[in-house]
Amino acid sequence: MKKIKKLFKESEINKRVKELSNELYSEYGSEKVVFVCTLKGAVFFACDLLKKYKGEARLEFLRASSYKGKKSTGKIELNLSISKENIEGEHVIIIEDIVDTGNTLKFLKEYIGGMNPKSVKIITLLDKKARREVDIDADYCGFEIDDLFVVGYGLDYDQKYRNLPYIGVIE
Ligand code: IMP
Ligand code: MG
Helix, strand or coil: CCCEEEEECHHHHHHHHHHHHHHHHHHHCCCCEEEEEEECCCHHHHHHHHHHCCCCEEEEEEEEEEEECCEEEEEEEEEECCCHHHCCCCEEEEEEEEECCCHHHHHHHHHHHCCCCCEEEEEEEEECHHHCCCCCCCCEEEEECCCCCEEECCECECCECCCCCCEEEEC
């Protein structure tokens, strides 16, 4: 295993996830929310966020991929879809691990938006704003980061390192 330099330790992530969860609850209150977790990267974040969320929540999953190794291809594929009946007329929050070029998010927002939700917002754990290629932003963000390739807490490099409890950079 390569050496990983810590960027956000477990306790920092925990604290920030708790804050985000409270922020969502204060916004949505007693209304039902359908959380759409994007596989695989956002799964750790989604579990922690939802365990801390006090409102009525449903959980759906979808999977889109664009990455081969460290390079984005820009072309998005949907590998696992959601049925419209779970989205139509609902408040939806898409849970992402990281927004990089923004291509995935744009694709997902259009895909979910096409199912006629009552509202759709995006929460991402990490945001690399400097790398954006398309004009899209998350509504809620855990941490903004520089143009670094990060792993851990669900994020992978060629499917490795997802299980690290912290977020780090491969040295
Ligand atoms: P985008 O379409 O370029 O915004 O890419 C978004 C997706 O690329 C994310 O959901 C991740 O799966 C992956 N990705 C982007 N940057 C990183 C990174 O630093 N580490 C791990 N995966 C990343
Ligand atoms: Mg992803």
